[in-house]
Amino acid sequence: MSGLLQIDNLSKRFGGFVALENISLDVAGGERLGLIGPNGSGKSTLVNCICGTLRNEQGSVRFDGRAIDGMPAHRRTHLGLARSFQLPRPFVSLNLVDNIRIPLLYTVAARGTHHAADYIEDHCHGLLREVGLEAKARQLPRDLTQVEMRKLELARAMAAEPKLLIADEAMAGLTHSEIEDILALLVRLNEHGVTVILIEHIMSAVMSFSRRLVVLVSGKKIADGKPDEVMRNPEVERAYLGQ
Amino acid sequence: MRTPSFLIIALLVGGLVFAAALAVGNDYVFFAGYVVLQYVVLSTAWNILGGYCGYVNFGTGAFFAIGAYSTVAVYKLIENNELPHAVPIPVLMLIGGFVSGLIGLGMGYLTLRLRGAFFSIATLALAVVLETLVVNWDFVGGSRGAYVLRPETIAYLGNYVRYLFLIMLLLAIASLVIARLIERSRLGFGLATIRDDELAAEASGVPTLRLKLIATTLSGALMGMAGAPFPYYIAYLQPDSTFALDYAVNSIAMPLIGGTSTWIGPLIGSVLLGSLQQIITVTISSAVNLLLVGVVLVAFVIVAPNGIVGLVHKYLQHKGDDFVGRRHAGLDAPEAAADAGATPEAPS
Numbered sequence: 108m109s110g111l112l113q114i115d116n117l118s119k120r121f122g123g124f125v126a127l128e129n130i131s132l133d134v135a136g137g138e139r140l141g142l143i144g145p146n147g148s149g150k151s152t153l154v155n156c157i158c159g160t161l162r163n164e165q166g167s168v169r170f171d172g173r174a175i176d177g178m179p180a181h182r183r184t185h186l187g188l189a190r191s192f193q194l195p196r197p198f199v200s201l202n203l204v205d206n207i208r209i210p211l212l213y214t215v216a217a218r219g220t221h222h223a224a225d226y227i228e229d230h231c232h233g234l235l236r237e238v239g240l241e242a243k244a245r246q247l248p249r250d251l252t253q254v255e256m257r258k259l260e261l262a263r264a265m266a267a268e269p270k271l272l273i274a275d276e277a278m279a280g281l282t283h284s285e286i287e288d289i290l291a292l293l294v295r296l297n298e299h300g301v302t303v304i305l306i307e308h309i310m311s312a313v314m315s316f317s318r319r320l321v322v323l324v325s326g327k328k329i330a331d332g333k334p335d336e337v338m339r340n341p342e343v344e345r346a347y348l349g350q
Numbered sequence: 351m352r353t354p355s356f357l358i359i360a361l362l363v364g365g366l367v368f369a370a371a372l373a374v375g376n377d378y379v380f381f382a383g384y385v386v387l388q389y390v391v392l393s394t395a396w397n398i399l400g401g402y403c404g405y406v407n408f409g410t411g412a413f414f415a416i417g418a419y420s421t422v423a424v425y426k427l428i429e430n431n432e433l434p435h436a437v438p439i440p441v442l443m444l445i446g447g448f449v450s451g452l453i454g455l456g457m458g459y460l461t462l463r464l465r466g467a468f469f470s471i472a473t474l475a476l477a478v479v480l481e482t483l484v485v486n487w488d489f490v491g492g493s494r495g496a497y498v499l500r501p502e503t504i505a506y507l508g509n510y511v512r513y514l515f516l517i518m519l520l521l522a523i524a525s526l527v528i529a530r531l532i533e534r535s536r537l538g539f540g541l542a543t544i545r546d547d548e549l550a551a552e553a554s555g556v557p558t559l560r561l562k563l564i565a566t567t568l569s570g571a572l573m574g575m576a577g578a579p580f581p582y583y584i585a586y587l588q589p590d591s592t593f594a595l596d597y598a599v600n601s602i603a604m605p606l607i608g609g610t611s612t613w614i615g616p617l618i619g620s621v622l623l624g625s626l627q628q629i630i631t632v633t634i635s636s637a638v639n640l641l642l643v644g645v646v647l648v649a650f651v652i653v654a655p656n657g658i659v660g661l662v663h664k665y666l667q668h669k670g671d672d673f674v675g676r677r678h679a680g681l682d683a684p685e686a687a688a689d690a691g692a693t694p695e696a697p698s
Contacts, residue, residue: 158553159552160549160552160553179552179557179559180549180552180553181551181552181553181554181555181556181557181558182557184552184553184554184555185555189553190553192549192550192553196547196549196550196553197546197547197550198542198543198546198547198550198551199546199547200542200545200546200611201539201542201543201546205539208539209539209540209543209551209554209555209556210554210555212536212539212540213536213540213554213555213556213557214554214555216536217555263554264553266554267554267555
């Protein structure tokens, strides 16, 4: 049984700057993977290459048994790859319910499941309730705080009913109890069979969530394994704490 | 309101407009009214791409002219083969719409990877290229222009200009119905996400390129349809005035003045500004026209950046320029409004 996501020797350059170098990564269905690394280590670039926002020059990405290199981002989303953006990118002219409605109208419908308008409406409210934004369902994204926008971002990614959800720093700026809430949400999703890749700076969150940890430093993968073992890895310690 | 009832009401209003124009008893009303209606179509068509999708097209004149020159081409074809002039204007409009739609699709493919000002410049360039082609195409008259003889009268209506007015009125109604349909459909939601954030739209599964192509094709086709009867209206078609920048400027200014995020904005803007232009042309001079557009536009950009619709909404809501989010207020369920708690929804 091969993995859900297979990244093979992926490299990405921006001009002369090597953002990612020969990254290989296999993610099996149902995993809870933490992806960490210092700022500028290439985490978001990797996400962008997986999701089709950026094109990788080298290497290949396979998802669910299909090569998805060169595939436009929306088709990848249709296949079951959803992500939240590190800097929230809400649809500013649509209210919260409509923000959530978009993936239901376009992604879930593209898979051949056509839901009735009532169901979609209820489902949107349900998702907003899960992230604690139900009270602001009819407001515009600009009425939200940064923290709430992150929650909206996550809810929108969840609405696409993905097989693999990539949460790119969904918890930055959240309080301790809010982090607990989001983590519980992600664990619940995972228990329902969604593979989750969590990119995060908050180590306590990563450590409590992840069953496997991958560390990127300067565009290279320097560690991959069980979280506590990875954290003991001298290379990782050096990257995080200095010599 | 459901689309069939909207259509019936629109047709009734259209009927009233036509009856009122007849009641005035002066055919100049039809002559001037035709231009206003033409702008209703052009600005509604522009708004499908510019307002809903956020791509500012400066090529309205080109699409309009393609429609007009399609008619000239058909006319010349008939004339050169000594056939009777029996092609009805609605058929010419379909032909013009088809050709313009095709050009719209092509333009979309070539330019939609550009964003913002670059897209606008590309559409402007397209207009210049097409004008050059027409100027050098002798069959449709080249730079000399082309004469199209229109019948003096038509059965039942009398003066032919009344017939043209009626046709443009129907096209205006059709384009408003189309715009309203788009606004409330999946397509409308998709176009709005493109306007807001294309990366996020793609990540949510919206096929942005395909949707943009649908928008350019539809928008172009409607503009072409508005242009198709024009040779019969003006009788002498000349590239300079048909490709004029006035069309582009007006069809941008009108939705901006009315409000770009609903179908009613372009309607309000074009009726107001279009009528004002017609009145000024008669009472002062036609040269003051564009000056007026400029002044009104600057005033609106400063005072009411969301147009008249925005002003009205602001007045109803007493709450800043919040109107952008009320697009789908019609879908709101009562309990959802109650859920919103602290911020009661204004009736809309």
